[in-house]
Amino acid sequence: MTNWSLSQLLAGLHDDIQQRLETCRKSFAHPGTKGDASEKVWLQLLETYLPQRYQVATAHVVDSQGIFSEQIDVVIFDRQYSPFIFNYQGQIIVPAESVYAVFETKQTINANYVEYAQNKVASVRRLHRTSLPIPHAGGYYPPKPLIHILGGILTFDSDWNPHGGFPLESSLNKSEAIGQLDMGCIAACGHFHLNSSSGMYDITLEGKPATAFLFKLISELQFSGTVPMIDVQAYEHWLTR
Numbered sequence: 001m002t003n004w005s006l007s008q009l010l011a012g013l014h015d016d017i018q019q020r021l022e023t024c025r026k027s028f029a030h031p032g033t034k035g036d037a038s039e040k041v042w043l044q045l046l047e048t049y050l051p052q053r054y055q056v057a058t059a060h061v062v063d064s065q066g067i068f069s070e071q072i073d074v075v076i077f078d079r080q081y082s083p084f085i086f087n088y089q090g091q092i093i094v095p096a097e098s099v100y101a102v103f104e105t106k107q108t109i110n111a112n113y114v115e116y117a118q119n120k121v122a123s124v125r126r127l128h129r130t131s132l133p134i135p136h137a138g139g140y141y142p143p144k145p146l147i148h149i150l151g152g153i154l155t156f157d158s159d160w161n162p163h164g165g166f167p168l169e170s171s172l173n174k175s176e177a178i179g180q181l182d183m184g185c186i187a188a189c190g191h192f193h194l195n196s197s198s199g200m201y202d203i204t205l206e207g208k209p210a211t212a213f214l215f216k217l218i219s220e221l222q223f224s225g226t227v228p229m230i231d232v233q234a235y236e237h238w239l240t241r
Contacts (some may be wrong), residue, residue, distance in 0.1 A: 008069040014208030059092040064234035074103040096127040102151035110159035121151030122179035131228035185213035
């Protein structure tokens with residue numbers, strides 16, 4: 001009888017992701033094709049392993065004032081409580097209220113790409129979000145406070161040598177709060193996350209980064225709770241414009 005090994009299963013998950021990202025990097029010459037293929041690897045990982053209350057897609061985010069974010073490589077959003085999703089010819093647009101997390105994907109991490117990801121994250125966080133009172137049998141609960149939208153970057157490799165340490169931490173700390181990255185994964189060498197207690201980044205350059213990142217992301221999403229109750233009528237007035 002074959003003996004199961006949880007450590008081997010989890011290690012295999014990381015090895016599969018790293019190998020697929022490496023194959024994308026080596027097999028495709030065109031930068032756009034290479035980027036699209038890598039993006040799909042991350043999307044498939046999250047689609048497969050996140051709880052089904054979350055949906056994952058490349059998308060734009062819009063608010064009730066008609067402002068759009070930049071296109072975001074990986075948007076994790078709610079489908080259980082958010083009825084307003086627009087999908088036309090493969091272009092997905094989700095309301096700002098439904099977003100849990102956004103990530104930029106790149107082949108490698110460096111100071112320019114960290115700044116690029118910070119700007120993408122900021123383009124989502126600055127959007128207006130509504131929150132309605134929640135009805136119950138005895139009346140209404142107050143509107144739920146808006147959740148913090150997680151932001152990060154996902155790559156295969158790093159341009160820095162050594163891969164982490166001061167260059168990475170320095171780049172991460174350059175952003176204002178609206179664009180600050182909460183977490184990220186460098187599949188070939190490590191992962192990082194912002195420690196809410198210390199306000200400092202914990203950078204880990206060992207283990208199985210893709211698996212460790214996935215577990216950390218799921219944990220952060222659990223603490224995020226549920227998105228606020230969207231005011232659909234706030235979007236309705238655009239029908240008459």
